[in-house]
C-alpha cells in the first residue's frame with residue numbers, strides 16, 4: 001500500500017479483458033466510493049471532481065454485463081456492523097469494536113497484535129460482501145451459474161488484491177471477488193478502450209445491487225465508516241429520527257481523532273485512526289487495558305481510501321486528498337437517502353434472501369474470521 005508510488009501494483013487488467021471477451025462468462029463490475037472523486041484527475045479534471053455518472057457509462061461501454069456499486073455493499077456492511085456493535089454493547093461483548101473494511105489494517109493486526117483478534121468486527125469488507133451477494137442472491141435471482149460469474153472490483157487499494165485471494169473469503173470454491181484493479185489500472189483500461197471519459201454522458205448503476213445512500217459514500221474517507229454506523233445505530237437504539245446526520249466531531253484529517261455521541265442514556269465514545277502508526281497507538285491502549293472507546297475506525301492510508309495506494313498519485317499533497325474528501329461529503333449531501341437502513345434495495349435483500357441483519361444467513365455469507373500470523 002503506497003500512495004507515494006515507491007511500490008506499485010501487479011497489473012491485472014489483462015484478466016479483465018480476457019473475461020470480457022469470453023462469451024461464456026457473465027462479468028459483473030463494482031466500483032468503490034473513493035474512485036468517483038479521484039478518477040477524473042487521470043483525465044485532466046480537478047481533484048475532487050465527482051464522476052459517478054460518467055463512471056457508470058464508461059463501464060457499460062466497456063461491455064460489462066452488470067455494473068454495480070460497492071456503495072450498495074457499504075450500506076449492507078453498516079446493517080451488519082451497526083447490528084454487531086449494538087449486540088456487543090447490549091450483551092457485554094468485546095469492546096471496543098474495530099471496523100474491518102480495510103484489509104491492510106486487518107493484516108497489520110493479524111501480524112502485530114494477534115492477541116487482539118476478537119476486537120475487529122467480523123464483517124467482510126464491502127466489495128467482498130458484494131461479490132458474495134452477486135454469486136448467491138443475484139445468481140439465483142437471474143438464473144445464472146455462479147461458476148460462470150466473474151466479479152471485478154475497481155478499488156482505490158492495492159491491498160484489496162491480496163484480500164480477494166484470502167482462502168477464508170471463498171465460498172464453495174468460488175472466489176467472492178475474482179479480479180481487483182486499481183483506479184490507476186482502470187484509467188489505463190479506459191484509455192486502451194479509446195473511451196473519451198471526460199466527455200461521457202452520465203448514467204446510473206444497474207439494479208438490484210446498485211442503489212446506495214449518502215452513508216455509503218462517506219466510506220471513502222477517514223471517519224466515514226463509523227459515522228455511517230452511528231447514523232443507523234442511533235435510530236435503531238432510540239427509535240427516533242436522527243435529524244442532523246452529519247457528525248462533525250468525527251470528521252477531519254488528523255491522524256487520531258475522537259468524539260462522543262449521546263444515544264439514549266449512553267455516551268458512545270468513538271476513536272478514529274488513519275495511518276498504521278496511529279492505529280498502533282490505539283491498539284497498544286486496547287492491549288494494555290487503557291482504551292475507553294466503544295468503537296474505533298481504522299484505515300491504513302492517510303485520509304482513508306481517498307488517499308489509497310491505488311488512487312492517482314498525490315505525492316503527499318494533502319490538499320489533493322482534502323479536495324477528494326470535500327467531494328465525498330458533497331456527494332453524501334446530494335443523496336435523498338443518507339442512512340444505510342433506508343436503502344430500499346438493501347431492505348429487499350433482507351426480505352427476499354438474508355432474513356434479518358446479523359442473523360444466521362448473514363453470518364454464513366457476510367462475516368469472516370481472522371488468523372494470527374507470524375510477527376514481522
Ligand code: SF4
Pocket residue numbers: 001101102103104105156157158159160299300301304305306307308309310
Ligand atoms: Fe485500502 Fe488504504 Fe482504503 Fe485501507 S485505507 S482499504 S489500504 S485504500
